[in-house]
Amino acid sequence: MARSLRRRRGRARPRTIALIGIDGSGKTTQAHRLAEALTAAGHPAAYHRNAGGRRRLGRLAHRLGRPDAQRLVGRNGLLAVESALRWLAIALALLSCLVTGRTAVMDRYSACQYASIRAHGGQRWERLARAGYRVFPAPRITILLTVDPVEAYRRIERRGTDHETMRWLTAAATAYRTLPEYADFVVVDANGPPDEVSRRIRAHLAEWLPDDQPPSTAGSSGGTGPPSGRAGDGGPLPAQARP
Template sequence: MTSKGLFVSFEGIDGSGKSTQARRLADTLTARGHEAVLTREPGGSPGAEEIRALVLQGDPDRWSAETELLLFTAARRDHLERTIRPALAAHRIVICDRFADSTRMYQGLSRGDLRAAVDQLHELMIGQEPDVTILIDMDPAAGLARAKSRQTVEERFEDFGVALQEDMRTGFLALAQEFPDRIRVIDGNRPEEAVARDVLDAVETCLP
């Protein structure tokens, strides 16, 4: 736990249910008297939300992986300055739908061999990790079908197809082995209530 608050991130492939579980966790903690701030990436601050529209909409080949890395890092820096750090300084629980692990996977692994560049840029410009990361593990085909059923304008990464989601799942599980003290893997191939119970159990051990 950070000295002034708790930083929780949610990760997983598209359609894994992480956004739903992040929202449920925020609602549960708020109901229990905690001050929870629910936010997301890319986005979470006015400037970062503008960048979100650039990276999540349009043709799949709109940006190279290198350009995406720079855009996501710029959005994350603004998010960190304007939302995350002020909330942690005020002793709040920050619950973030995606953070740097998504960049490690999407741009660092699956969209290009850029993991070293991702880590270097993260250390230089971000320099912060969540206290605990909830990784919702989901069957790639089922997750993609769920994501596509939402029919939003933010489907640029979903349009890369199931192969990207399969690579992402493999990468996320490898990342959980790389950071076992931070990342908790939870089976998302179950009813929403069952997943929520396990998420709460994982986070409760870290609460101040």
């Protein structure tokens, strides 16, 4: 009886699954697909995009005649705004799924903020962010989509809505690998086409997704944006970072 109970608990529907990674890794496409796949498999799920508001701040900077968001509010100001807005987005997403009972498929989570801060050399801000984000439960599964910075750069340039430098993409990729949580991440190679990446993700979620379920075609235009073709979050820093 106890063994059977433990087995049922082990197969319980995950409350939260987070997809993280550098810009151009395909987080948004794969998060949309995963939410749809879980729902189709009988595990109602909802997609949540936990943006830090950097893109909107960058647009405001341009309207005010500044080249980027960091020139508008400074590095510390930008990291503070991003940390606060992402915290609020995650809180609202968790509350929504608590009310609806759906699995929260998170497009970005707290680790994205830690990596962004770390890549900018803001160790003091990372300590503050961790103190604030500590109230959030760790996802049942955190999937780190890894992609060669050269491939990420190609994808970003192809979508044509924003820009990243190779220097920043490399720094962000390194930041994820150096996070203390890295050992707990499910690392998925995201260098291939979206369908291939979806299959790799599904292989780690076979407990909830049947093998014969085809991958969703949502957002299949290159693996770097949502079905609507909208680009990922961010307003530019000098390196225009948006992990």
